[in-house]
Amino acid sequence: MSLSNESAPPTAPRxxxxxxxxxxxxxxxxxxxxxxxxxxxxxxxxxxxxVRYFTNASFAWTEEVSVFLMIVLAMVAGSAAVARNRHIRIEYFADAGPESRQRALARLGAALVAVLFGLMAVLSARVLWDDVQYGETSPGIGVPQWWYSMWLPILSVAIMLRAVGLMLRGGQPAEDSVALPTSPEVRAEEHAP
Incomplete structure (x- = not known):
């Protein structure tokens, strides 16, 4: 039994x-x-x-620092996703229709992301001010809480600026975006005569 292209259903143009x-x-x-x-x-x-394996104890600071790093990682990756126009969206609506509609939706999405993270920057700056003003310390290791909370407004502004950049580029992804891998079937179609 051989597989041929004659039995395959026609595919929509890419x-x-x-x-x-x-x-x-x-x-x-x-x-x-x-x-x-x-x-x-x-x-x-x-x-x-x-340390836990050999001593039956663990470092007290690792959980607090790990949670902080995971939050920073999510914000940094979110900034890159916004610049590459790969942030969360409903692709059925965002990628359907003519290119002008897709770009308009991309600009609208970027504007909404910019507003959201601008608001988040302002509100998290207020939290940062409270942490500094009242001398809050972290629960795990007792360092000043503002060491952790200062990064939220900074990274929120970074995401907001990436969203504004995406909006100004007309919804076009960033130049150094990484191409998504394609399946072997798609690659075979691309190289077919």
């Missing part, structure tokens, strides 16, 4: 790939920050596992 646009601030910043944070998380967790 849309042309969107041409990426340049960003003013390179996405390598977010990419390298992600790599560094993931490496720190792995090292901290591995060290804690070794």
């Amino acid at each position: 849309p042309a790939p969107v041409q990426p646009a340049a960003t003013r601030v390179p996405l390598a910043i977010e990419d390298w920050a992600t790599v560094i944070i993931m490496a720190l998380l792995a090292l901290i967790t591995f060290a804690n596992v070794l």
Whole structure:
């Protein structure tokens, strides 16, 4: 039994790939920050596992630092996702219809993301001010709480600026976006005569 293209149902033509646009601030910043944070998380967790295995005790600070690093990782990765126009959306609506509609929806989505993270930056700055004003300390290791809370407004502003950049680029993803891998069937179709 042989498989032939004659028995396969016709496929819809694939849309042309969107041409990426340049960003003013390179996405390598977010990419390298992600790599560094993931490496720190792995090292901290591995060290804690070794200490727990050999001494039956664990480092008290690892959980607090790991939670902080995971939050920073989510915010940094969110910034890169917004710049690459890969943030969460309902693709049925966002990728359907003519290109002008897709771009309008991408700009609308970017504007809403910018408003959300702008609001988040303002509100988290108020939390930061409270942490500084009242001398809050972290529950696990007793360091000043603002060491952790200062990153939320900073990273919220970064995401907001990436969203504004996406909106100004007309919904085009960033230039150094990584192409998503395709299945072997799609690759075979692309190289078919």
